[in-house]
Amino acid sequence: MDRLLFSFVLICSIFGVVLIDSASSVWAFDRFGDAHFFSKRQAVYLAAGLVAMMIISKLDYLFWYRHAKLIYIFSALLLVLVLIPGIGLERNGSQSWIGVGPISIQPAELAKAGVLMMTAALISRSTRKLTMKKMILLMSVVLMPFGIVMLQPDLGTGTVLAGSGLSLLFLAGVSIRFFLFLFGAGITGFAALVIAAPYRMQRIYSFIDPWQDPLGAGFQIIQSLYAAGPGGLFGAGFFDSRQKHFYLPEPQNDFIFAIAAEEMGLAGSVIIVLLFSSVIWRGILIALGAPDVFSKMLAGGIVISLGLQAVINISVVIGLIPVTGITLPFFSYGGSSLMVVLCMCGILLNISRHSRI
Numbered sequence: 001m002d003r004l005l006f007s008f009v010l011i012c013s014i015f016g017v018v019l020i021d022s023a024s025s026v027w028a029f030d031r032f033g034d035a036h037f038f039s040k041r042q043a044v045y046l047a048a049g050l051v052a053m054m055i056i057s058k059l060d061y062l063f064w065y066r067h068a069k070l071i072y073i074f075s076a077l078l079l080v081l082v083l084i085p086g087i088g089l090e091r092n093g094s095q096s097w098i099g100v101g102p103i104s105i106q107p108a109e110l111a112k113a114g115v116l117m118m119t120a121a122l123i124s125r126s127t128r129k130l131t132m133k134k135m136i137l138l139m140s141v142v143l144m145p146f147g148i149v150m151l152q153p154d155l156g157t158g159t160v161l162a163g164s165g166l167s168l169l170f171l172a173g174v175s176i177r178f179f180l181f182l183f184g185a186g187i188t189g190f191a192a193l194v195i196a197a198p199y200r201m202q203r204i205y206s207f208i209d210p211w212q213d214p215l216g217a218g219f220q221i222i223q224s225l226y227a228a229g230p231g232g233l234f235g236a237g238f239f240d241s242r243q244k245h246f247y248l249p250e251p252q253n254d255f256i257f258a259i260a261a262e263e264m265g266l267a268g269s270v271i272i273v274l275l276f277s278s279v280i281w282r283g284i285l286i287a288l289g290a291p292d293v294f295s296k297m298l299a300g301g302i303v304i305s306l307g308l309q310a311v312i313n314i315s316v317v318i319g320l321i322p323v324t325g326i327t328l329p330f331f332s333y334g335g336s337s338l339m340v341v342l343c344m345c346g347i348l349l350n351i352s353r354h355s356r357i
Contacts, residue, residue, distance in 0.1 A: 002352035005282035009345045012330035017042050020333050022239045023259040024252035045335040049342035056346030065294050068121040075114035078107035079148040096152045106336040108157045111145045115165040120297035123172045156326030164305035171300050207322035223248040228261035235265030252333040257317045280307050289356035299351050302344045
């Protein structure tokens with residue numbers, strides 16, 4: 001097993017719990033009378049996720065090849081259940097969760113893994129160059145759950161799901177002309193999605209000029225920049241964030257990187273990026289040395305999914321792209337996200353047992 005990857009994953013996850021404890025303390029005490037409410041829950045998810053990761057790291061990766069279709073169908077059914085009134089739970093304008101008592105899960109997180117497994121399995125079964133018929137099938141496998149996720153709606157998660165799934169076609173050697181066509185179609189489709197939903201268009205406007213509506217659509221990004229900007233080189237000090245005092249909404253979630261930048265400054269932000277980059281680096285090496293097509297595709301897809309999600313999250317926080325509502329893997333609060341990320345890291349660890357690195 002790749003011990004460096006395991007070490008980086010463990011450090012990122014524990015660091016994430018500590019950051020959540022700091023970022024959420026004011027909100028948690030106000031809502032639940034316990035400043036450590038969110039961090040304690042995340043610690044429980046982390047413990048369960050680490051156990052699952054270690055079990056999966058010893059489970060032969062071909063298990064996922066044999067059961068890729070079943071996992072894909074199961075995750076797709078969960079996505080459909082989310083849309084049924086009375087089953088799906090709505091939070092912050094998106095109906096993306098299924099609740100069972102005090103526990104809620106986000107099926108879109110599982111769908112990302114299901115799409116990668118199914119796509120990798122189909123590519124590995126092609127004995128020669130992918131035909132147009134096979135490419136259409138692969139695109140359907142990716143775009144069907146993407147379409148359901150967009151009905152929730154959840155553009156951020158949908159972008160990661162579609163981006164990581166379609167990237168496997170590139171890794172499989174599909175012509176660059178196909179991707180140029182796909183890029184053009186994607187831009188057109190993205191524009192249509194934005195125009196179809198007024199709140200998405202408002203996010204574009206607030207991204208261009210957040211000060212035109214500082215108390216509405218532009219509020220979150222302005223408060224994020226107020227957190228990240230004044231952090232300086234070493235920050236205001238751990239647990240000394242000002243923006244977590246009801247300025248930045250739910251700072252333990254999508255915008256936790258802003259709180260980290262405020263409290264630990266540029267130095268702390270760079271450390272987080274380097275830690276995450278180390279996970280990606282080990283994942284790339286594992287994918288390059290993987291023993292067969294399926295393991296190469298699956299490992300590569302996992303790395304792209306994690307990297308793409310992190311790039312989108314941090315870009316939103318520092319104002320490079322419009323707000324999409326997506327978590328930072330390992331660091332943001334969220335049981336479903338953390339559990340799925342750790343399980344995918346477990347698959348990487350198992351592939352590393354067979355990889356030539």
